[in-house]
Each structure stands twice: as C-alpha cells, then as structure tokens.
Amino acid sequence: MPPRPRTDRAAAVAPVASTALRPLPLGAATITAGFWRDRQDVNRKATIPAAGERLEEAGTLRNLRRAAGREPAADGFTGRLFADSDVYKWLEAVAWEQSCEPSEDLAERQAATSALVAAAQEPDGYLNTYVRLASPGGRFTDLEKGHELYCAGHLLQAAVAQYRATGDGTLLTVATRFADLLAAHFGPGRVEGVDGHPLIEMALVELYRATGTQSYLELAQYFVEARGHGLLVPPGHHGPAYFQDHLPVREVRILAGHAVRALYLASGATDVAVETGDTELLDALRSTWQTMTESQTYLTGGAGSRWYGEAFGDPFELPPDTAYCETCAAIASVQWSWRLLLATGDTKYADQVERTLYNAVVSGVSLTGGEFFYVNTLKVRDGAYADDQRSAVAGRQPWYGTACCPPNVMRTLASLDQLVATSDQDGLQLHLYAPATVSADLHGEPVGLTVTTRYPWHGKVSIIVTESPGSPWTLSLRLPAWAEGCTVTVNGSEEPIGQVGRSLPLHRRWQQGDEVILELPVRARRTLPDDRVDSVRGCVAIERGPLVYCFEQLDQPEAVVLDRTAVVAGELVESDQPGLLGGVTTVAVPGRLPDGSATTLTAIPYYAWANRSVGPMTVWIDAR
C-alpha cells in the first residue's frame, strides 16, 4: 500500500491567522521512540482496532447502518443520543494514525465507515442517527440536550483530519454539506440558538481553515457570541452555567459548569479570537486560563472538581478524593492550552500541555490500551465504595454507556506528533521532548532535527541539526517552570540559561551535525499545595520532571495505612524499574507511622496507577 500524502492542506487554503507560532505541516514531526511512542504503538495496534469492535457491540455502528438504510430503520436507535460522536472521534483517530503509520487494515475500516457515514447523511446535508431513527421531526428542537451540533462538530473534526492526513475527501464532503446547512439555518436573522454541548465552534474554525469557506468562521463566531444571552437555558435543575450560558464568553473570567463543555467552548472561542483578530476576546480567554490553572486545576492537570454536573468547582475547590477530572476534560484542556500557546508563544501554555498529557490524560487509558478511566481521581480511601461505572474504585472499564473518553484518548495519542514542535518567522520551537525527527521549511529552505532522549525518565535531551539553511535561524527550547538548574550546551559550550519557565532562543548559523544538549533536572521533588486548597493542607506531593507521582497501597509495607502515615524530610531515592508497569522510575520516600516509627513509602508515576489492582491510592500525603 502506498504511503498517504502528508501535506498540511489546511495551511494552504485558509488565510494565515496572526498567531505567534504556527503548527508544522502534518508529518513534519514524528515521535520515533520512547514514552509516547510506546503509547502510540499500543493505541495503534490494540486500542483503535478493539474500539472498532466496541462500537459494533454497543450498536453505535448499527445506528449508522440503519440510518443509511442498510438495516431496517424501524429497528430504532441504540445507546445515548450522542453516540454518533463516538464513531467520528474514532474515525479521527484512524485518520491521524494513517498520517503516522499507514495500515491497510485501518485504511479499509476508514473507507468503509466513511462511506457508511456518507450514506447515512440525509439529502439536505443533515446527519444525526438519533434524530433520524428515534426522534423524526425532532431536528434542532432540543438544542439544550440534543447534542446535534456536538455530533456535527466531531464529524467536522474527523473530516478535516481525514482530508489532511490522507487526502481522502469523503468525509469532508459530508462535513461541508452539513456545515452549509448549519450556516443557512443558524445565525442572526435566521434561527437564533446555540448547542447545549459546545464543540461545533472549534470544529467550524477547523473546517474553515481546511476549506477557506468564510461562512464557517462566521457561524463559529456567532455561536461564541450568542452564548450567555439566555438563548439556551431557562433557569432549572441544571442552571445556565452548566451549559456555559450564564455569561457572554468575553465576560467570563472564572470557568463554571460542565468542564468538558467549558473547555471545548474556550478552545473554540480562542480559535475565533485568533482568526478574527479579536484581541479583547483573546485577552479574556488568557485571563480565564490563568485563573483556571492557578485555582481550578489539579496537580495532574485534571479539570472538574465536581461529580455533580461534571463541573468546575469554585476557585481552590480541589478535593483529591471526589475529583471528577474527566479524561475528556483533560484532553479539552490540552486543546485549549495548545491554542493559547500558538496564539501567544508563551511557554506556560506548553508546560500545562505537558503536565496534563503525562498525568491526567494518559492515566485515562490502561498500559495495555484496552481499558479506560472516565474519572481520574487523586485519592482512593481504604474501603471506598463504587456505585457508578465511572468511579475510579471500579477500575478502568473496557467501554462506557457514555463512551466519550475512550475515542478521545485515541485521537489525542494519534495526533500527538503535532504537538512536538512549531515554527515562526525566526525558526523552530521544541515543546515536547521525545525521541523524534522534525523537519520544516524556513523561508523556503529545509531545516531538520533529530531528537534523542530517555525523557521523562532521564533528563538529557540531545538535538542534532540534520539539515539547515545557510542563514542564521533560532532554535527555541522550552525550559519547564520546574526545571530550575537545567543546562544547555551547543556543541559542548554552555549557554547562559537565566530564568526557567520560558523559551530559550538559540540564534545562530546552524550547521548540519551541530548538537544541542539540554539537561533537565529530572529529579524527584516535593511539591507543596496552595494553602487555600482545604483538602490538601499540610500535605505534600512527589513530582519528577513532568510526572506527578502517587502512592498505591500495594507498594507499601504492611503497617502503612496511607491515610494515617506521614512523609518526613529526608532523601528521595529513585530507582529505575524496567520490569515494572512498562518501565518506570520509582521514588522511595521516608515516612513515619502513626506510632512515630520510621518507614519507607514507594511512589510510582500517577498515570500508571490501577494497572495491577485497584486499591487505596493517594497523590497528596500528610507531611506534618
């Protein structure tokens, strides 16, 4: 099978938005080994194929066949009303995979499923199997809960991914026909309304970038601006904040309500702000992001403090035990931070992308790739009870009745190469440190890098210039905020570092074979909480590089009850454990039992918890 084209068609079509950084063309950066590549391989070989079976078992693909007339429509609809979106997210994952490592099997599944989606589309461009099979005539009659535009948004995203990754326009045709219908239906002077579950905003801007069709951007802008004016939700059981309809987006400064919805909307609003040059809106979003990161985000990068309403809490309401931290919310947070990184070039956004990926996102899937967490708690007590499929106490599940998280993980891992590096007028910026090759055009001349590292386990990152134009350009390295004491050498000569938590620009006439070595101080460290977070007052957490650690009961001496044991001052002893949990570095932490006697606790990376058994676990531990 021939390799698929990998050009970035999107960049070729849409006008260039004024962002600080630009994504590289698809395929320009490839993660070649290491932590993320291992997970991508599992995603490709195990998770995505198995998910195809799950979508069949759950009836999700059957809904499409019925809507397409390939099975009797009278047999009705199976699953939750937003089930179509699971197929689209899976198709998006399949598409990105095709841009990484083409596979005949996946290409066949992609072609067959895309054809099915196209066949299920109604003559006027509308597409939603729930409405078609279970609620005929119900089109756009329940914007609050119907999820029609949410499903449409995932269709649009899958279509753009497929077109960019493979050149196959099957889904793009479906998407533009549906988007044209939406643009004709909604907006000022037409039907005024917004969807209860944001996503369409971001998807329309992506479709605009892929096609250049201005009306998609205008509709996205309309959906952003129309929110918060009471169009959507009368006061009720869930109030308007649940649906982000409590305030106009540009007046929001503290996120509220359903976390995934809030973060998808923020991402879409950022896209709109960037594409329309709306600096007031962008500034509002940056301010809101800052508040979220400082007071509404867990150490893991997880977002959403409340099970009730799957919602953001008030600032500093961050209980570890009842954390919701939906996997989808972590992914949405990565999407938002990434957009703000592109818009501003500020590495604090890339730091947050990294923290969230390594902890709150990748904890959402088991090491074998077959099970998923919906909720990513930071603490489980001894004897905790699970009365819900989503409870961490129940362990990762092969699938969910509401199966939003699994395919969201799949598309995120499948597209992770795209987050490695960016470019701007002056050069390249490295954001994620992983073994990788990076190539790009700088003013028409090719640049190439090869990155070698055992990060995050070890701190040395070697970057070799494999290709370079004759004129000087800038290689920028992200110095994470935790990386105090890092060093950088260029061909053996040390560079002045200054402050961390910023980008280090290395400007020179680079030669093929030049080597930059970044030494990140990947050492276990103690992290103290903000003392306004009630539930972790007096506690400490262990971090190491970008990884948050946790204590699982099964790694501790018998006398240790996690809730009654404190950690004390003393050396943190690291040891590489190649045979443990796919290969991790553990941290031995000096501790004290309630009777005052000394003990040693063992911490493992948080993302790897609950892969042996599910028992008591804590990220934060008493340190008084």
Added chain:
Amino acid sequence: MPPRPRTDRAAAVAPVASTALRPLPLGAATITAGFWRDRQDVNRKATIPAAGERLEEAGTLRNLRRAAGREPAADGFTGRLFADSDVYKWLEAVAWEQSCEPSEDLAERQAATSALVAAAQEPDGYLNTYVRLASPGGRFTDLEKGHELYCAGHLLQAAVAQYRATGDGTLLTVATRFADLLAAHFGPGRVEGVDGHPLIEMALVELYRATGTQSYLELAQYFVEARGHGLLVPPGHHGPAYFQDHLPVREVRILAGHAVRALYLASGATDVAVETGDTELLDALRSTWQTMTESQTYLTGGAGSRWYGEAFGDPFELPPDTAYCETCAAIASVQWSWRLLLATGDTKYADQVERTLYNAVVSGVSLTGGEFFYVNTLKVRDGAYADDQRSAVAGRQPWYGTACCPPNVMRTLASLDQLVATSDQDGLQLHLYAPATVSADLHGEPVGLTVTTRYPWHGKVSIIVTESPGSPWTLSLRLPAWAEGCTVTVNGSEEPIGQVGRSLPLHRRWQQGDEVILELPVRARRTLPDDRVDSVRGCVAIERGPLVYCFEQLDQPEAVVLDRTAVVAGELVESDQPGLLGGVTTVAVPGRLPDGSATTLTAIPYYAWANRSVGPMTVWIDAR
C-alpha cells in the same frame, strides 16, 4: 372550639415492644417557651399556613382534586411524580399542631384536605395521583423510581399522626385500606419487590402500632429483609447502593448511597428489629450508626457528603464546602437516633438528636419561617457560584420543584414536644432541655415536672417536681458529652456527677416542690476535627453548648477574608445580642490576618446564617 383529645391511642393497641425507654403519651410534654417554642410558633403561624398556598400554587393539591374527580382528570398531573408526599407531610404537620395548639383554621384545612385524599383513593384502596393521572396502568411497574410506596408511607404516617393527635380517623381509614392492598400484593409468594425510596418500612410499623394489625408489621419486616438481594436494581448508572440494594440490611456496616433513603431505611429497620425482638438486626444497626456518627456525619449532625447521588461519602469524606447535608437527611437522622435511644436508653443517641436538631435541621428554615434550605453547606467561598436551586449560595428558597424538605421541617417542629422526655419502669428521662411541662403516669400514679431554662443560651436548667407518687422513682438527666464540668443540685445539695456523656439517675422519694438544678457549662469552646477529614485538617470550629457556630463574612472586619485568616489562641468572648437574628449569643474569636496582624472575628450560631444576606461563610477556620 373544644380541645382535641390527646391520648396515645397507639400505645393502647399494639403489643408493647421491648424497648429500654418508651415515648410519653402525646400531649404529656409541652414546650412552653424559649428557643424551640419560638420556632414552633413561627412554624404554626407562618410556615404551615403558607405551605398550604405553596401546595396550591405548585399544583400538588390540584393533582388530588383531579384524581378525586373534582377537576377534569384529563388535565393531567403537575410536578414531580412523588408530589403527593408533600401533601401528606404537610397533613402530618397540621395533625401534630392540633395536638399542641388546636386552631380552627388548621382544623378546617385538615378536614378538607383529608376528605380530598379520601376521595382520591381508588375503590380497591390504591392511591397515587401520578399513576392515576399520568401513568394509568403503571401501578407498581417502576418500583425503582416510581416512589409509590414512598408516597404511601407518608400517607400512613400522616394518618397515624392525625388519629393520635385528633382522634379523627379519616386518613387512618384511607391508610389501612391502602396498607391492606399492599399486604395482599407484596411479600413472599406474592409479588417480590421493594421500593427505590425507603420509608414504607417505618410507616407500616407505625400503622401497626396504631392498629395492632400484624400483617403491617410482617410487610415492614419483609421490605427490610428483601433489600440487598438484587430484587430492585440492575447495575446501572446509579448502582444498587444508591437505593440501598447493595447488601442485606443486616450485613450493612457502613451507610452508602442516597442519604435520606439510607436513613429512612435504617429507621424502619430499627422499628422492625424492636417490634420483632431481632437483636442481631438491632446490633447491626447500632454498629452502623456508630460508624456513621464517627466518620460520616458533619459537626452539625448533617449527613450526606456528596451532591452526586445525594449520597453518603466514604468514611472521613466530609468536605465542608461541597457538603450536601440535605435537610431531609438531618431529619431522618434524628428519627433514627431517636429510635435507637428508645431501644437502648443510651444517651449518645439523644446527644446526636440534639446536635442535629439545633444545627443541621433548624438551619433548613429561615427565622421568619418562609424559606428553606435543601442543602446545608458548611462553607461558602467568596465568589462561589450557584447553578442549582438547591445551592446554599442561592439562599433559602420559598419552595422547591422537589419540595420534600419544607414539609419535613414542618412536621418535625410540630412534633418536637414528643422528644423532650421518655419514661421507663423506674421513672422519667429528660432528653431535650427546654422550658416545658411534663406529666406522666408511673405505675398508675401521676408525675409532673416543670422545666425552666434559657438554654441553649444559658446553662441553668431548673426542674421543679409539681406532682409525685409517694413511692421513690428515678428522674434521669442527660449529661451531654460536651458538658464536662456540669453540676447538679437537688434542693440545693450537690449531687456527684462522675462522667458526662451519659444519663444521671436521681432516685428518691420525690416531693412536690423539689427542685433540681442542672448547670450545663454553656461556654464557647474550640473543637478540633479528626485529622482523617482531609478538608478541615489544621482547622478549628467554635461550639457553644449544643450549637455549632460559623463565621459569616458580613460580621467580620473589612480586612478579613475568611479563607486567608487564621484563628489563634486566646479568650473567646461571648455576648448576648437580643436584637440580632432573633436573639443569639455571639462569640468574638481572636484571629490573625495573613500579614500577621491581629484581628477579631465574630461567630454566630450556624443555624442562623444566611438570614441577613448570603455571602462567604465557614464553620471550620484555619488555626495554624
């Protein structure tokens, strides 16, 4: 209008269960003044009459008229499917009021509404206006969510109250007809099933006590024993613990799931255990109560840590900010503790009754009696958002879409006299200290007491014997667990006290005019939390007598931000404020601002918060 009869008909009919203590006949104890009488007066004069209007506005009474054929049934059902229960709870409150202070207006409302209920009953005894109007043929088809037996339970309770308080048997006839139908329908060899919302268990035992009909007790016993065997709930979105169907009741040691359901079931199971002499079941319930009180109950006596599922948390999961503490759960907790007090005579149960009443229950209604809290949080942050009618941040509401809490408060205050004292073979026990008259028969001879006190504001309780048999008997005084240092004199002579947290028996040949003076050390004190409760680690709360205190932002100096201010060692200065919040004692607490400078914070009783405005508030405050 002639006074209504006040005899305890129940005791006359049912066999005497083997309990340690017995309730006094209705009307034997009367609260005559003070804290509770003030609230009872507001309840009688403002709350109950206004609730009649709310039940009309909400369509709840109209449902009955439609079911009774007095309005067109075709117009359908209004409200939540359990709305009938609001009417029954209100009727129960009206009935108890008639036993306290008969009122012609209330008597008329009672008669009219009872006649309406009777007219709405179907020929075979079934009664549920939702099923009648909105789901014909749906009788007993949705035991999980239908609330039919829950509504039936409240009908039975109202009927027993009316019969006991007024001698009017209108509702009792309706109730026994319905109960006979239930007994013929459910049980071994008939339809096996239990209701998703417990309550019927307790109600059937009460009806058994009032009528002596054995089949009601047998049905209650069946409903208790049938739970936890998977009859009710297939694993699902809410699991079986939500409905208390995860374990047989006698195997439960830690409460889980919906708090109100769990506590109503525990109360009903206690009734069944007592009436059937099932000591194994009673022991299990006592053990569960102990765990709940030590690790699943807030300082206020509130129960239910989780908004999601309105549920109990795991042991020591007691966050103050996201506490649910439904008013109904506090009331159910009082009902359960009271039953265990009767069963065992152990004053720890009476302590918990008192703590819960003074804090978690009475916080549920405004001082003017017109508004209600559904959720009784222990902390509100600055800038907290309310996206739900039930959120404390939204303030007390005049009524709710699910209006379970308001009439539950009404029936509790209207029947509070019944919790003042009990009797046993040897004499009388005083449990709640309030200005009151108490009369009883001891082996056929009359005993009378008059209690005078300004408790809970002041600690002196004077008990004068107004009538006594010639033979010796025992007057027992509850010495609350917090009352270290209390004193008791009899006619001026000090009695040895020994330990507090128990009952002090004063056995002698009492004479008319004898005076017992109990001096309770009602002084502001600091309370430290169990350090397994993460979210209040390092904090302190102020209590005074049975009252939990809180800090409202509006009482503090401008520089105080509650979340950033600590309290420090030093004198707690009390001051009586007759003009504040209906008359309270405030406590001045020395504190320290974040910059280290000294300040003074003012604490008010928790129950009175949010009666001026709703703003930041906290029960627990940093004390490091």
